[in-house]
Amino acid sequence: MDVFAQLPGAVSSEAGISHFGDPVREQRALAEGDAVVPRADRLVVSVGGPDRLTWLDSITSQAVSRLAAGESTELLVLDPQGRIEHAAAVLDDGETTWLIADAPDAAGLAAWLGMMRFRSRVEVALRPELAVIGFVRGGAAERTLVAAASSPGGLPLVWADPWGGVRAGGWQYAATEAHPGADYGWAEALVAEEDVAQVAADRPAAGLLAAEALRVAAWRPRWTGEVDERSIPHEADWLRTAVHLDKGCYRGQETVAKVHNLGHPPRRLVMLHLDGSDSVLPERGAAVFAGDAEAGRITSSARHHELGPIALAIVSRRTPPGETLTVEADGIRIAAAQEVIVPGDAGATADVPRLTRLSRRPLAR
Template identity: 75%
Template structure:
């Protein structure tokens, strides 16, 4: 089926979907006000059904979902045995099926891994390319339109509300900002059937660039951007919404607990406010420099309608928090003011008592 959003006059396509519809700044303002929707060609749906779906997901992922009530939103990560992030998904359950929304490039891998982990569990896993995802900011006309349009195969509207606005139960926040920008990130995503998808194209629209700008400004990590083969959830403050620190064992749990309680993540996420004089944006993977030394790399970048050019970057923990950095973009060295998200001393939260060493002096006779 031809994507109706791609047929809208002015639509500029990217590999992931519609990047914008001709006026990215105006679209971003409308999206932030809750008056536009974003066709998320960069997101896909995985369905997990069966009577044991929630207890099974609870046992193999980072989030406590065993008692997840219908219509309640959460987020989970799949970690490798060393605690590195392998997959990430938004989750909403409707009482019969757990619906997982993942970045499109991750969805097939996530579904395959879940399928391999079924063993004797009474669950079924299916990638659902027949379903589409639309994003919006809650509180405006877009919310009302998509709440009505969302699929509801078991009577519950499939609208996921991003838990990033606060610290989830069992989670932890490393950021020390008095007003965390995520607290205003009232993001949501609706799962739509094909018929509703076609109708949704008549609503006010914004492109993927607008959604990315709002996400970056909220310091919100995602699999397609902030995750590489070394990524730990701690370094991007993902314990805030996707990890339950008090739940039972799961793959990678030992590393999660060890880094949080006794150590420090080797890297940390920062927000970069970029000098916009040269009107260039760094691409994902662009080098971040501290002086002449490489400090890390850019994970995401965008032009924000209020903040100007911004980026998220992963840098080494040793980089001083107050140091001005630079980013390489199109052969230009762009100055970058660092805003701390994850501080250098993140982790080591446990109060471990010191054990008094025994004296080597002989006991008094």
């Protein structure tokens, strides 16, 4: 990714390149499918071997045993109590399964998978030689990255985020027909380091701030944002795409089924539209208040080119859904209009009919 860091205006942070001098312009170009984002905050783990798909199916939340070559999905690794330990995008090329994880999670994910091999015929490896480059499907950036993506199994390694619709076996808690994820169209290409320079030369670049703004606006959870030591998938509406409710046993399944069928998640994800008059954007972990009582914490925040300052927050299930909240940042209280993502009565679906919503946007070839 050093090629992108040398572009004019590049401003780097610990996670990667934040922006290239004009975050709003970059965000618009990204949303239009014109720009690309170097994702130094994402790393690749490969899983090879003839048992790879059935093995991953048996130890994670997603049904991948019959994943077709070129098909994209995502999975979670849960602890025995159903709490989220790891999260990964999933793409198989017919010979190898490719996992994309947030950088702070990747080594731990690879190590855990390595410990779980036992007698299975699988090989797990971190793949730092592959760069992750993000884009929005449907524009010139897609054509560039499909052509530039590594293709060791004959198919370009381009993961299409399934967040656009409810996966088979999944469930959506958000009570809306116009889910913002339907227009998200996010994808990530795995590009060999020697080919990154050509991508940087062909397309305008956008920074991580632009990518995060689009993600937050789409209500899309990620490991480095919405996950803490207490998180279960239900709280972030992650059953939509990362959990298969009808597959076989896996670690944490009992909690997933119990909360979904009989109980309610103790916390819920909300979207906050922040008062921008103080020009302050709260950081992850900032306290969210309902009146004088602390209701939860900010998990992600961004400045969106159309919506203005926005944030995702995990709040208590009992937080009144119609109440205007406040967020503490830099010693001041910021008013925050609440948009419910996961309702307080989510779960207890044992007698609720399933409504499947599937949406797939094909990759250009």
